[in-house]
Amino acid sequence: MTEILALSGITKRFGGLTAVNELSFSLAAGEVVGLLGPNGSGKTTVMNMISGFFAPTQGVIALKGEPIQGLAPHRIAPKGVARTFQLVRALPSLTVSENVQTALAFGKQRLWGEEARERALHHLEEVGLAERAGEKASDLTYIDQKRMELARALAAEPDLLLLDEWLAGLNPTELRTGIDLIQSLEQRGMTILLVEHVMDAIRALCGRCVVMNAGRKIADGPTDEVLRDPEVVRAYLGDDHA
Known part of the structure; x- marks a missing residue:
């Protein structure tokens, strides 16, 4: 391998x-x-x-x-290389989508505008957060902040x-959700x-x-x-x- x-x-x-x-x-x-x-x-x-x-x-x-x-x-x-941190580092004044768009703006392809918004929504869908794309990041629950951080990491298209x-x-229900998310990434290779x-x-x-x-x-x-x-x-x- x-x-x-x-x-x-x-x-x-x-x-x-x-x-x-x-x-x-x-x-x-x-x-x-x-x-x-x-x-x-x-x-x-x-x-x-x-x-x-x-x-x-x-x-x-x-x-x-x-x-x-x-x-x-x-x-x-x-x-x-992309990473998450022990403490979620959100941009609380921005929306959930805008938090992911910042990663795209400085990522491999440096995406802006409508293309970045569409790609951000795609990554939010991957982590089950698309319906909250327009909400302020500061309004998210802890598990949803973790999902948003993972979406930002995925936006970097890491190897x-x-x-x-x-x-x-995470509580037991959130932990199961988190494990399922990581397993879905493993299945993608x-x-x-x-x-x-x-x-x-x-x-x-x-x-x-x-x-x-x-x-x-x-x-x-x-x-x-x-x-x-x-x-x-x-x-x-x-x-x-x-």
Whole structure:
């Protein structure tokens, strides 16, 4: 299978703190991979390095074989990387449609006007939000804000979608809706790396997981095997449970 993303020996230091320590893994086209680990293990730092918010201290990040480490976010995004954040970053004074149109205006094709409005509606339909396109983003419920953020990410036409705790804070009904949305993207062949703590979602979505602890990789393999790994159990629950 075609390799979409490859991290080789990635390290990130903040002064004397090593947040990520010589991390290596790769994603093949169409994979949905979970990036797991207890709080503070370095997962969001990895997402920030892939998307350009942080430059790695050392190591190589390759997107479809092209090194991208150290490039700014506005240079990485057009190459095919889109992401969501732990906290939804909506433009509250704009409508739902206009929020998606901003992504199209600065995306690969730089769409404006009627073409952008039509494309925005298409992406809102993908996430089940087309009927609320004309409403203010500030009026959306939490799950609908998450849907809107996903529509913005899809508007970038990514080859790689980074989901940083996109399912966090949802009630059971909303969680099922969110899982269904991500599964629909998987069925379309999208490559997804997701940071998540909701294990029901991990088991439903991820055929494979990479697990971090204290900045280093401690496991990488099929989800069921990884979640039974004694070192993974120890990282999450402590020695008494391993």
